[in-house]
Amino acid sequence: MYTNISFTCECGSVVEHMAFYPVFVADTEKEREEYQETELETECDRCGRPYQVLVKNNFYDVEIIVDNGEIRVEHTEPQYEESELDLLLPKESSQIVLFREQLNTVQLLVSAKVEEKAQYGLHVMLYSHLVASAEGYLYSTFTKFVTQHDSLLRKLVETDPEFSKQKFSLSDIFVSRETLKDTIDKYLKDLIFHNMKKTKEMYLSVLGFDFGHIPWFFRAVNLRHHCVHRGGYDKDGNSLNINSDVILSLMNHLSDLIEAIEVRVKDFDDEGNKRVTYR
Known part of the structure; x- marks a missing residue:
């Protein structure tokens, strides 16, 4: 200076x-x-x-x-x-860097010139990729902070109903404590982070981030299911309403949400506590 x-x-x-x-x-x-x-x-x-x-x-x-x-x-x-x-300046996390790269790739491909008969198939794949990219960010960011900070780990254990169901004998307590992080890591890996109801609850109770009203995300997850498991068609064989405008709209929604989460998690200090904001 x-x-x-x-x-x-x-x-x-x-x-x-x-x-x-x-x-x-x-x-x-x-x-x-x-x-x-x-x-x-x-x-x-x-x-x-x-x-x-x-x-x-x-x-x-x-x-x-x-x-x-x-x-x-x-x-x-x-x-x-x-x-x-x-x-x-805060360092950009590898999670947000990857997510932005994935969005940039989708933006390039959605405007690429392809034969008309191949366009719908491309849009179906890009739509699926967008939702999967968001799911990847939500999983990796949550797991990173919870497994690295004991205070957040404790919040997860205390607020997640899954852990309240588990019973331990006195002889198992210390063993369970020593392997707690491994247990949490496995639990999070097995979770499906496009289960938005569960994801919203965990982000709010552990990281203090409120997703707010996101019906668009629930619809996107539902459409993604048809894209992945039915090749872009619903149960009755009808094609989905997925085009470039729909994809770009989802991109904007996801970008706004993920960037807001990134701002929130940057507020945590090395102990997992929220930093005080100063002028």
């Missing part, structure tokens, strides 16, 4: 200096309020008088002190160097 400082030298000349100091990275509120100090030197271009510059900064602001505060100094708003921005 850097800020441009200026002050008046004893000789009357204005001293200007670009003061560089480390970016402040912190996770907790206590750490954000603590100051780090950087000592610098500058001198007057006119008379050569040296000056000691102390930069004190925390997460919120920066203070510039010249010669132990005996010199009145002004400074500009702090600026980030381009290489420092990676320290501040």
Whole structure:
């Protein structure tokens, strides 16, 4: 980081200096309020008088002190160097990167020129792929956070009815505790994440994310079933209403939902607790 400082030298000349100091990275509120100090030197271009510059900064602001505060100094708003921005910007998860790539692929293919007789078959496959891509994101994101954070793991065990059904003898308690993460991992792998009723409940009770009113997703899952198991036809042999407009509409719905989930899960700290949002 850097800020441009200026002050008046004893000789009357204005001293200007670009003061560089480390970016402040912190996770907790206590750490954000603590100051780090950087000592610098500058001198007057006119008379050569040296000056000691102390930069004190925390997460919120920066203070510039010249010669132990005996010199009145002004400074500009702090600026980030381009290489420092990676320290501040949240890393994109592999789950969201993959999902976006899958959406981009569908967008390219849905507008591709194919023979008319092959167009419906292509649309059926793309529709299925969209729903499967969303299911993959929902599974991998939920599993990643629950298995890596004990607080979220506990929420799942305490709120999922499946675990309340399980009974243990006293002799089994410690063994069950040691293998709990493996048990959870297997349980999640066996779940069908396009079961939207179950998925909605788990995301809300464990991750605190409310899917809201999503009848469009339930319809998409139903259509996907016909696409996968009946080749794009319903039980009566009728073709489904799937075309490029329907596919693009589903893409927009899924993108909005998944991106909202991604914002939510970025709020969790390393302990699985929701971060406090600051100005």
